[in-house]
Amino acid sequence: MAGAEGAQQQHHPCSICMEPMTPAAAHRGGAACAHAFCRACLSGHVRAKLESGGGGGGGAVVRCPDASCAAALDPELCRAALPPEVFERWCRALCESLFLGARRTYCPFPDCSEMMVADDGGEECVTQSECQGCRRLFCARCAVPWHAGVSCEEFARLGEGERAREDLLLVEAAREGNWKRCPRCRFYVEKSSGCLHITCRCGFEFCYGCCKPWALIHDGCPGA
Numbered sequence: 001m002a003g004a005e006g007a008q009q010q011h012h013p014c015s016i017c018m019e020p021m022t023p024a025a026a027h028r029g030g031a032a033c034a035h036a037f038c039r040a041c042l043s044g045h046v047r048a049k050l051e052s053g054g055g056g057g058g059g060a061v062v063r064c065p066d067a068s069c070a071a072a073l074d075p076e077l078c079r080a081a082l083p084p085e086v087f088e089r090w091c092r093a094l095c096e097s098l099f100l101g102a103r104r105t106y107c108p109f110p111d112c113s114e115m116m117v118a119d120d121g122g123e124e125c126v127t128q129s130e131c132q133g134c135r136r137l138f139c140a141r142c143a144v145p146w147h148a149g150v151s152c153e154e155f156a157r158l159g160e161g162e163r164a165r166e167d168l169l170l171v172e173a174a175r176e177g178n179w180k181r182c183p184r185c186r187f188y189v190e191k192s193s194g195c196l197h198i199t200c201r202c203g204f205e206f207c208y209g210c211c212k213p214w215a216l217i218h219d220g221c222p223g224a
């Protein structure tokens with residue numbers, strides 16, 4: 001009995017630092033290999049591979065550190081030896097590696113930034129999308145919160161200071177009311193009656209039908 005108990009308590013060396021380990025302190029990293037490591041060595045190996053991207057699959061697949069073994073380590077088997085932030089980083093890298101080659105998109109809301117795979121299966125680009133994390137709507141084409149009532153082409157023409165929700169509502173109202181923008185100052189103008197000759201508050205004269213500078217001879221205007 002004494003011999004059996006002694007065999008059970010036999011110390012085995014870590015496969016990296018070769019320091020003896022008790023069975024309770026030995027961590028196996030992969031189900032396909034029998035190599036065991038101490039907590040510090042296993043944690044350091046995984047962290048180094050994630051930081052260098054040298055584990056294969058973009059750094060997500062971490063191989064057994066023993067030179068004679070090519071088995072992949074299992075995050076769940078290694079979890080007890082890893083700091084929480086290293087384990088979470090490894091899991092994120094593994095998830096992203098599943099979508100290598102796919103076009104990825106991210107939730108544009110700063111407090112979310114959830115990664116998603118863009119659906120390119122159809123002929124038309126998907127625009128209105130719902131974030132799988134925060135459940136808010138966004139435009140996958142423009143990578144911004146959903147611009148309701150405004151097309152992607154209209155949104156692209158807006159300046160950086162014209163993309164707030166209030167500005168988008170104004171753009172929608174302008175389109176529905178057939179308002180035009182002065183080509184010089186970009187101020188919205190609504191014609192209630194009269195001819196197409198418009199003099200903006202900035203002094204610029206233009207045609208309400210085509211928004212070109214006004215000329216005395218203005219034949220063929222689509223708004224005439």
